[in-house]
Amino acid sequence: MTKTAWIFPGQGSQVLGMGLDLLETDQGKQRFQTAEAILGWSIPSLCQGDEARLSQTHYTQPCLYVVSAILSDLLTSKGYHPNLVAGHSLGEYVALYTAQVFDFETGLRLVQQRSTLMAQASDGKMAALMGFDRDQLKQQLAQTEGVVLANDNHDGQAVISGTPTAVETILGQLKVKRVVELKVSGAFHSPLMATAAADYQKMLSQVTFHPAQIPVISNVEPQPTQDPALLQQRLIEQMTGPVRWRETVLVMGEQGITEALEVGPGKVLTGLVKRICPDMNLVNINSLDSLPS
Numbered sequence: 001m002t003k004t005a006w007i008f009p010g011q012g013s014q015v016l017g018m019g020l021d022l023l024e025t026d027q028g029k030q031r032f033q034t035a036e037a038i039l040g041w042s043i044p045s046l047c048q049g050d051e052a053r054l055s056q057t058h059y060t061q062p063c064l065y066v067v068s069a070i071l072s073d074l075l076t077s078k079g080y081h082p083n084l085v086a087g088h089s090l091g092e093y094v095a096l097y098t099a100q101v102f103d104f105e106t107g108l109r110l111v112q113q114r115s116t117l118m119a120q121a122s123d124g125k126m127a128a129l130m131g132f133d134r135d136q137l138k139q140q141l142a143q144t145e146g147v148v149l150a151n152d153n154h155d156g157q158a159v160i161s162g163t164p165t166a167v168e169t170i171l172g173q174l175k176v177k178r179v180v181e182l183k184v185s186g187a188f189h190s191p192l193m194a195t196a197a198a199d200y201q202k203m204l205s206q207v208t209f210h211p212a213q214i215p216v217i218s219n220v221e222p223q224p225t226q227d228p229a230l231l232q233q234r235l236i237e238q239m240t241g242p243v244r245w246r247e248t249v250l251v252m253g254e255q256g257i258t259e260a261l262e263v264g265p266g267k268v269l270t271g272l273v274k275r276i277c278p279d280m281n282l283v284n285i286n287s288l289d290s291l292p293s
Contacts, residue, residue: 006082008091013266019067021288061115068094068264086217099212117196124187125164131177150189151243154275161190197239222248249276
């Protein structure tokens, strides 16, 4: 019997035009209207506007959350249900929504607050590394203050995050096939986000988390759980902790998952899963046409 995981993408998967076809559905119309009432701006209008604006953290994260959540709703309405859910950074909020830990509106308000705090962060730097020696990276990180491993995506790809000086120190000492400096305002998923995380925790602690109806694998501790208190604590830790995606996918394999559906814009996560578990069947649900009939 096929065991399926639904995985939800994070910042970086946004693209102009995403989600516009979802306006053809009643679920899509309703969710976009609800989102506009909460955010004070229209996601469909923004997604067909300026790419630079869409790429701003304050706008990107709510857009990705809403589009991915609608696609998840549509899958569920067709009778499909996953055995596990997980999301990459921002995508973890859609995973929690899909698992009914909180409702759509609550999740969007959390994402709105999170994206605002992250957009206000400054004095940090992030860089994606492709093609490097993992042991050497660990050694350099241990020896360099002010920089950490923010995203462990697969054996040949990672993201480091920290002060500009510390990140440049790592890049100057580590042999890397390719480096991409990320266009972000701060050092996300690092201790430099501690102030933002403390502010965010005040809001998060006021939200009631319900037991997950589907086991969720969190970014900072990739072990499935349905415990609401644990899921809430892990979400707080996510602001300053790493996205352990490589381990997340390995745990999926250990749990007997044979198929992963990336639910949301782009194909980033299925590309990562293919490198980690090449035998896993991969499906992209990123538009109305891609939904199973």
